[in-house]
Amino acid sequence: MRRTPARLIATSFVAALALAGCAAPSAEDASPELDPTDWSSVLDAARGQTLDWYMYDGDEAINAVVEDYLTPRLSDEFGITLNIVGLTDTADAVNKVLAERQAGLSGSGTVDAIWINGANFATGQQADLWYCGYPEALPNAEYVDFEDPAIASDFGVPVDGCEAAWQQANSALVYDSAVLSPADVESLDALTDWAEANPGRFAYPAPPDFTGSMVVRTFLYDLLGDPSELAGEYDEAALADVAGQLWERLNALEPALWRGGQTYPTSQAAVEQLYATGEISAYYTYGPGTVANMVTDGVFPVTTREAVPSVGNIGNVSFLAIPEDSADKAAALVLANLLQDPETQLRFFADGGIYPAIDVERTPDDVQQQFADVPLDDSVLPLADLTANVQPELNSGYVSAIDDGWTTNVLQQ
Amino acid sequence: MAAGGIRRLGSRGSTRLPRALRIGLLLAPALLVVLVLFGGGLAQAVAQSFGYQPFLPQRPLSFDAYRDLWADPAVRASIGLTLRIAVLSTTAAAVLGVGAALLVRSLGRCQPAFAALLQVTLPLPHIVAALAIGLLLAQSGELSRVAASAGLVDGPGHFPALTQDGFGWGIIASYVWKEAPFVAVLVLAVLTKGVADLEDAARALGAGWWQRLRHIVIPALAPALGAASVLVFAFTFGSYEVPFLLGRPFPATLPVVAYQEFRDPDLESRPLAMAIAVFTVLLVGVCALAYLTLSDRLRGAGSAAGRAKVVR
Numbered sequence: 001m002r003r004t005p006a007r008l009i010a011t012s013f014v015a016a017l018a019l020a021g022c023a024a025p026s027a028e029d030a031s032p033e034l035d036p037t038d039w040s041s042v043l044d045a046a047r048g049q050t051l052d053w054y055m056y057d058g059d060e061a062i063n064a065v066v067e068d069y070l071t072p073r074l075s076d077e078f079g080i081t082l083n084i085v086g087l088t089d090t091a092d093a094v095n096k097v098l099a100e101r102q103a104g105l106s107g108s109g110t111v112d113a114i115w116i117n118g119a120n121f122a123t124g125q126q127a128d129l130w131y132c133g134y135p136e137a138l139p140n141a142e143y144v145d146f147e148d149p150a151i152a153s154d155f156g157v158p159v160d161g162c163e164a165a166w167q168q169a170n171s172a173l174v175y176d177s178a179v180l181s182p183a184d185v186e187s188l189d190a191l192t193d194w195a196e197a198n199p200g201r202f203a204y205p206a207p208p209d210f211t212g213s214m215v216v217r218t219f220l221y222d223l224l225g226d227p228s229e230l231a232g233e234y235d236e237a238a239l240a241d242v243a244g245q246l247w248e249r250l251n252a253l254e255p256a257l258w259r260g261g262q263t264y265p266t267s268q269a270a271v272e273q274l275y276a277t278g279e280i281s282a283y284y285t286y287g288p289g290t291v292a293n294m295v296t297d298g299v300f301p302v303t304t305r306e307a308v309p310s311v312g313n314i315g316n317v318s319f320l321a322i323p324e325d326s327a328d329k330a331a332a333l334v335l336a337n338l339l340q341d342p343e344t345q346l347r348f349f350a351d352g353g354i355y356p357a358i359d360v361e362r363t364p365d366d367v368q369q370q371f372a373d374v375p376l377d378d379s380v381l382p383l384a385d386l387t388a389n390v391q392p393e394l395n396s397g398y399v400s401a402i403d404d405g406w407t408t409n410v411l412q413q
Numbered sequence: 414m415a416a417g418g419i420r421r422l423g424s425r426g427s428t429r430l431p432r433a434l435r436i437g438l439l440l441a442p443a444l445l446v447v448l449v450l451f452g453g454g455l456a457q458a459v460a461q462s463f464g465y466q467p468f469l470p471q472r473p474l475s476f477d478a479y480r481d482l483w484a485d486p487a488v489r490a491s492i493g494l495t496l497r498i499a500v501l502s503t504t505a506a507a508v509l510g511v512g513a514a515l516l517v518r519s520l521g522r523c524q525p526a527f528a529a530l531l532q533v534t535l536p537l538p539h540i541v542a543a544l545a546i547g548l549l550l551a552q553s554g555e556l557s558r559v560a561a562s563a564g565l566v567d568g569p570g571h572f573p574a575l576t577q578d579g580f581g582w583g584i585i586a587s588y589v590w591k592e593a594p595f596v597a598v599l600v601l602a603v604l605t606k607g608v609a610d611l612e613d614a615a616r617a618l619g620a621g622w623w624q625r626l627r628h629i630v631i632p633a634l635a636p637a638l639g640a641a642s643v644l645v646f647a648f649t650f651g652s653y654e655v656p657f658l659l660g661r662p663f664p665a666t667l668p669v670v671a672y673q674e675f676r677d678p679d680l681e682s683r684p685l686a687m688a689i690a691v692f693t694v695l696l697v698g699v700c701a702l703a704y705l706t707l708s709d710r711l712r713g714a715g716s717a718a719g720r721a722k723v724v725r
Contacts (some may be wrong), residue, residue: 091676098680101468119678126680127468200570206662208677263577263661277553279569400679411663412486 034329036137045330047079052328053335054093055115057086058269061293061352069347073338080331085111088267090120097129097323109325113332116321118155118210119396121163124321131322131329132162138333140340143358149392150317151357156233156395163319165357166339167348170315170386171214172288178303179281185307188222191282195256201281203258203271206411207403211268214314215284216406217394220246222311227391234397243402247409254410264411276300286316288386289353292377304379312389317357342367350374355383455694462687469680478684479692487673488689490664492696498581498666499650499700502588507642509589510596511634517597518604528601531594539591543658546587550575576659583659584666588649596641603637604630632712639708643701650697667693 036042051074057063066084074080087093093114100109116124124130135141144165145151151165152158173185179201184194195202205212221227223245230238254261258280265271274280276299285291294300320339322332338344342363348354349371360371376382393399430438463474482488517527534542549555557572566572576583611633612625620628656666665673667689674686 089676091678094678095675098468123678123680208673259574259577262579263663265577266657266660266662274553277569279553396678400677407663408486412490 034333036134036333039137039139042330042333043078046328046334049328049331050081050083051112051331051335052083052085052110053113053115053332054085054087054090054096054111056088056090057084058088059287059290059352061290062348062354065348065352065354069351070335070338070344074331074335078331078334078338080334082335088269090114090116091123094120094123094129097124097325098127101127101129101325106325108327109323110327111323112326112328113335114321114323115166115318116163117316117318118393119400121154121319121321122157122396124323125157125160125162129323129325130162131324131326131332132160134322134333134336135159135161135164138164138337138340140337140342140358143342143362144340145359145362148359150315154319154396155316155393155399156397159319163321164336164340165317165319166336167318168315168355168357169286169318170288170355170390171211171218171284171286171313172306172308172381172386173282174275174285174288174291174304174306175282176275176301176303177305178301182307185282185309187310188219191309192253192256195253195282198281199256199260200258200279202256203265203274203280203283205268205271206264206266207406208400209267211271211284211286212264213399213403213406214286216246216250216402217399218284218311218314219249220402221314221391222309223249227394230394230398231392232395234395234401236401239398239401239405243405243409246402247405250406250410251413287353288381289349289355292353292380295377295379300379302379306379306381308381308385308389312391313386314393315387315390316393346370346374353380355386455691458687458690458694462684462691464684466680466683478688481685482688482692485685487663487665487670488667488692491667491670494581494664495650495666495668495693498584498588498656499646501581502585502592502649503642503646505585505589506592506596506645507638509593510641511600511638513593513597514600514604514634515630517601528598531597531601534591534594535598537591539587539652540654540658542591543587543655546583546590547576547659550583550586552576577661579661579664581656581660584656587655587659588645592645592649596638596645599637599641600634603634608633635708635712639705643704646704647697647701650700651693667696 034042034045055066063084066082071082074082085093093111093116097109097111097114100111114120121130135144136146150168154163173191175185179198180194184190191202204215207213207216220242223242224230251261258265258274265274268285271280271283272285272294275283276294278301288306291300291304291306295302295304320332320336322329322336326332340358342358345356345358345360346367349356356371360368363371394402462478464472464477465474513531517524517531520527547554551557552569552572552574554576557566557569560566560572561568575586608629611629615625615629651668653668653672656669657672660666660669662673671686671689671693674682674689677683677686
C-alpha cells in the first residue's frame with residue numbers, strides 16, 4: 001500500500017501520542033524505600049545518580065567551593081554527578097516542586113535538593129513537600145547540636161527532621177571607612193544621623209527580598225529593644241502594637257536613602273552593585289564573610305569595613321531540604337552529609353567566609369585549630385565579634401506580615 | 414514526490430478522507446503544540462485563579478481573587494504604567510522602524526548591507542538589551558560618567574534617574590532598541606520593487622513626495638506595520654525581565670506584580686497571582702482585537718484600499 005503524506009503524518013502523530021503515553025512516569029517505578037540509618041545502602045543507591053541541587057548562585061565564593069571541592073568529591077568518592085541549578089530566589093525551586101507534584105511526578109521529580117530556610121521551608125511544610133526523618137541519622141550528625149534553637153527551628157517553624165543544617169549566616173553592616181567613622185555605625189540612630197547628613201548614600205533592597213526583609217526587622221528590633229517580645233507563634237495583635245512606629249521610622253528615613261526613598265533597589269545584588277560603583281557607602285548583608293573576596297578582587301574599596309550596631313545582628317541557619325518527590329533522594333542524602341563534614345565546613349569558612357553550622361567544639365582538636373588559624377581580611381569581622389550579640393529570627397508568620405506591611409505602608413506610600 | 418502525493422490525494426483520495434478531516438490532520442502536530450503548551454498553561458492559570466490548588470486542603474472555587482485584584486493598590490498602580498510603557502514603546506518602535514526602513518530603501522546600492530545591519534539586534538535576548546541599557550543609562554552608568562567628565566553633572570546622584578524611574582524611560586528605551594529594527598525588517602520586506610514602480614508611475618503623473626507617501630507607500634506597508642505593532646504591543650505588555658531589571662518594585666508592570674504575588678511564600682496568594690496573569694492576557698487580547706478591527710476598518714473605508722490591493 002502506498003503511503004500518502006497525510007496518512008504518514010497521521011500515523012506518526014498517533015505513534016508520538018503512544019510514545020508520550022509510555023514515557024509518562026508512574027509512581028510504582030520509584031526506587032525502594034530508603035533507610036538513612038543503613039548508610040552503606042544509601043551510598044549504594046546513590047552511586048550513579050545525578051543530583052540536581054537548586055541553590056542561590058549569586059555568591060561567587062560559595063560557587064567556587066561547590067565547583068572546586070564539592071563536585072569532585074561527590075563524583076570521585078561517591079560516584080554522584082552534581083548538577084547545580086542556579087536561583088536568585090529560592091521560591092522558584094519550591095514552585096517547581098509544587099508544579100511537579102501537581103503534574104503527578106511522584107518519585108521522579110527533577111528537584112533533588114534545595115538550599116533553603118525560612119518562609120520557603122514553611123511553604124513546603126504547608127504543602128507537605130519534604131522528605132523527612134534523616135538529619136539525625138546522617139553520619140556527620142555527631143557534629144551538629146540539635147538542641148541549638150537555631151537548628152531545631154527555622155524562623156520559628158519546627159524543623160521536625162525535614163531539613164539538614166549546613167551554614168550559619170549572621171548579618172552585619174558593611175561600610176566604607178573612608179566615608180563613615182566607627183562612631184557613625186555604633187547604633188542605628190547614629191547611622192540614621194549620618195544618612196540624614198549625607199542623603200542618598202545608604203540603601204536596602206525592597207522586601208520581600210531576603211536581605212531587605214532583614215534590614216526592616218533590624219529596625220524593628222531596635223524599636224523593641226528586646227525582640228523576645230515577639231518570640232513564638234505569629235501574633236497579629238503583638239505586631240500591630242509596634243508596626244505603626246516602625247513604618248513611621250522607616251518613612252522618616254526615606255529622604256536619607258538612595259533616590260530619596262522614592263524607590264528601592266529590587267535585589268541585594270543591585271545594592272552591592274551600587275556600593276561597588278560608589279553610589280552608596282553603607283549597606284546591610286547576610287554574608288559578612290564574603291565581603292573579603294570582593295575587596296581582594298578590587299570590586300569593593302580597600303577601606304571597606306564591617307560593624308554590628310548596638311541593636312545586635314540577626315542570625316539564621318541555612319538548610320538543605322530534599323523534596324519527597326525527588327528521583328535521587330539517596331544522592332541528596334550523601335550531599336546533606338558531605339555538607340556537614342568538618343572538612344567541608346572548614347573549606348567553606350576559609351575560602352568563602354561561610355560560617356559553620358556544625359558545633360566546631362565537637363570536632364577533633366586539629367580541626368578546631370585549623371578553624372582558629374584561618375586568616376581574616378581587615379574588612380571582615382572576627383567570628384567572636386560577629387556572634388557576640390546575635391538575635392534570633394522571628395517566626396516566618398511575622399516575617400511575611402512585616403514584608404507585606406512594609407510594602408503597603410512604606411513602599412506604596 | 415511529495416507534490417505528486419498531494420495531487421493524487423486531491424484527485425481520488427478525497428472520496429476516502431473528507432477534506433476537513435484531512436486539513437485537520439495535517440495541522441494537528443502544530444495545533445497540538447499550541448493547544449497543549451499554551452492552552453494548557455492558560456487553563457491551569459484560569460483554574461488556579463479560581464482557587465484550584467490540589468496540594469492544599471479542598472475548598473470551594475470562587476471569584477475572590479478577581480475581587481482582590483481590584484482592591485490591590487499594586488495592581489491599580491500597575492495598569493496605567495503597563496499601558497503607558499506598551500503604548501509608548503510600540504509607537505516609538507513603529508515610527509522609528511518605518512523611518513529606518515524608508516531610509517535603508519533609499520540607499521540604493523548599499524541597501525543590502527544596511528538591511529543586514531538592522532537584523533543584528535534581532536537574535537539578542539531582551540535580558541541582554543535590558544542589562545546593556547542599564548549599564549548605559551543608570552545614574553552610575555556610561556552616559557552619567559561621560560556627563561560627569563564633561564563637567565555637566567557633579568556626581569551619580571545629579572544625573573537624571575533614567576532607570577528605576579517612575580516614568581519607565583529605561584524600560585521604554587530597552588524595548589525601542591530591540592523592537593524598532595524588528596518593525597523595520599518586516600516593513601522593508603513589503604516595500605518591494607512593485608511599490609517602487611508604482612511610485613515612479615505616480616511621479617511621472619506629477620505626484621509630490623507627500624502624495625506618494627500618503628497614497629502608495631503607507632497603504633503598501635500598513636498590513637505589515639499593523640501586524641508588527643500588534644506583536645510588539647503584546648510582547649511589551651506581557652514581558653517580565655525588562656521591567657524587572659530596569660523598573661521599580663512599585664509601581665511595577667502587571668507581569669512583575671503577578672510574579673511578585675506568585676513568589677509570595679504563602680500559597681494563599683497564588684490565586685491572586687494567577688488572576689493578574691489572566692487579567693493581563695485579557696487586556697492584551699482586547700487591545701490587539703480593537704487595534705486590528707480599527708486598522709481593518711480604516712483600510713477598508715479609506716480611498717487607499719483599492720490602491721493597496723493593486724500593489725499587492
